[in-house]
Amino acid sequence: MPFAVHVLGLAVFAQGTSEFMLSGLLSGIAGDLHVPLGAAGLLTSAFAVGMVVGAPLTALACRSWPRRGALLFFLGVFVAVHVVGALTPSYGVLLATRVVGALANAGFWAVALVTALALAGPHRRARATAVVVGGVTLACVVGVPAGAALGELWGWRSAFWAVALVSLPAAIALLVAVPGGTPGDVPTVSARSELRALARPRLLLTLLVMAFVQGATFCTFSYLEPLVTRVTGLGAGWVPVVLALFGVGSFAGVTLAGRLADARPAAVAGIGMTALAAGWAALALTAASPVAALVLVLLQGALAFGTGTTLITRVFRLAPDAPTMAGSFATAAFNVGAAAGPWLGGLALGAGLGFRAPVWVSALLMCAALAAAGLPALSSRALSAARSDAGAPTE
Secondary structure (H helix, E strand, O other), X not given: OOHHHHHHHHHHXXXXXXXXXXXXXXXXXXXXHOOOHHHHHHHHHHHHXXXXXXXXXXXXXXXXXXHHHHHHHHHHHHHHHHHHHHHOOOHHHHHHHHHHHXXXXXXXXXXXXXXXXXXXXXXXXHHXXXXXXXXXXXXXXXXXXXXXXXXHHHOHHHHHHHHHHHHHHHHHHHHHHOOOOOOOOOOOOOHHHHHHHOOOHHHHHHHHHHHHHHHHHHHHHOOHHHHHHHHHXXXXXXXXXXXXXXXXXXXXXXXXXXXXXXXOHHHHHHHHHHHHXXXXXXXXXXXXXXXXXHHHHHHHHHHHHHHHHHHHHHHHHHOOOOHHHHHHHHHHHXXXXXXXXXXXXXXXXXXXXXXXXXXXXXXXHHHHHHHHHHHHHHHHHHHHHHHHHOOOOOO
């Protein structure tokens, strides 16, 4: 795998840390800026919305830019807004930096995915995607706990400074490692043609499946703390361990899927989604057992991110004539799920359904993903049956 692909993963690690680290900093931000805790929580929502909206918009805006230049621009904006966020005494300015930072992150993601695939070549697409997505899983394992620890020691602003500092070596490495003439730098089709290519039914269904899978993942992940402490019966000190287990599983799943999905992508995605649906249901049923809960958290992390990586690769396979916009829509679908899953889990908790409820919601979302994934097969069978009834030859 080209060294430049690993550099892209390093940059994604820094940005993924920023996306998820606020979960451990909200109280400090609220107290320092004199805003309610709910207002501090909106900083996370603003980032998610910025990622969803920003992915296609930034991809359209920069599709004709040289890819190395686009990557450096987005990473530079990302660093700048974190410096502003670390310095500002204003909640409004901090909120604005989260939106702008999300737009830059979304643009970077879209360009990074297509650049990694171009550098790796057609036979290592899944492995290249795994390296880039692996940056997010490492952020969950290392970056987010480290950000929380920095916030505890030196205040929430130190975590913002750390993200900016970690991004600088990635920027230097990008400048050196990513070639100026990355294959595919000059678009061969118009933006309108790319957007038309994205209207293909199978591609839209794949994006919908991605949103369901990520929704299921982040629905349970967001509420692991109350599940572990109030259902499993483990102490609060176990929460970082459980989160780390999920992260370790995620990294292992991404790595394994990267090696398997290039050869058999449909099998990896199908088995992964089926196992995820069964695994979330099993976790909901056995959450009171510490051993079962810990094992299933590890396995579900591996399955969730391994399946997600495979689906991202499938998006590019289905839209070879829309590489830039395909990456942006995959990014948007990922973040639609990341935003909708915790919201649905919160609704289930608010309805008084208990602390296992978000896990059951995850299982239902995976059933929806399996149903959506099966639609093309059902449609083909219905068409074949109709042709047979009409006396027409079937394909």
